[in-house]
Structures are given as C-alpha cells and as structure tokens.
Amino acid sequence: MATNDSLRILRKPQAMEALGLPLSSFNLRVKQRLITSPISLGARAVGWPSSEIDSLVLAICSGATKNQIEALVIDLEHKRQTGMNVQFSAGIVK
Numbered sequence: 001m002a003t004n005d006s007l008r009i010l011r012k013p014q015a016m017e018a019l020g021l022p023l024s025s026f027n028l029r030v031k032q033r034l035i036t037s038p039i040s041l042g043a044r045a046v047g048w049p050s051s052e053i054d055s056l057v058l059a060i061c062s063g064a065t066k067n068q069i070e071a072l073v074i075d076l077e078h079k080r081q082t083g084m085n086v087q088f089s090a091g092i093v094k
Contacts, residue, residue: 009039009047018053019060034069036076052076 010018016026019035029035035056038046059072078084 008050009041010050010053011045011047012038015048015053018050018057033073034066036073036080039080049080052080 012023012026015035016023019026021029026035030037036048036052038048041047055072055076056069059069064072
C-alpha cells in the first residue's frame with residue numbers, strides 16, 4: 001500500500017537536493033539514464049515521483065555501480081509505465 005510520502009512529486013530543485021547534485025550534473029545523469037526521466041505536470045512543469053528518487057538515493061548509498069543504477073532506472077520507469085505498485089479505484093489512488 002502506498003503511503004503519502006511515496007505519492008509526492010518532487011520538482012527539479014527538490015530532486016536535485018535529495019540527490020545532492022548541482023543542475024548540470026543532474027541534467028547529465030537524466031540524459032545518461034542514471035536518473036529516471038521526469039513526468040509532465042503541465043505545459044511547462046515536470047517532476048519526479050519521490051519514491052523513485054528515494055530508490056536512487058538508497059542505491060547510491062549502498063554503493064551501486066553505474067550498471068546497477070542504469071538497471072534500476074529502467075525498472076523504475078517500467079513500473080511507472082505499467083502502473084505497478086499503484087492501485088486505481090474509481091479515479092482514486094490507493
């Protein structure tokens with residue numbers, strides 16, 4: 001069951017702070033697929049699910065290699081696209 005923390009969307013400055021990265025490094029890692037791609041929040045706004053950023057922080061802290069982080073990003077984006085770990089009922093996320 002998802003908690004309120006796992007349902008938060010982090011804007012870029014919050015995601016950068018959580019990962020301890022400056023803007024240029026953050027953007028490069030997104031391009032290199034070492035950070036998940038952002039989700040659109042509107043015409044000019046993007047964000048990252050906090051659960052994905054938390055997973056990346058844990059992987060980095062545990063000493064994951066570049067290849068392991070790339071695999072994690074692929075897995076996180078696949079779960080996002082397929083709706084895994086999220087239950088929808090009458091338009092309400094549970």
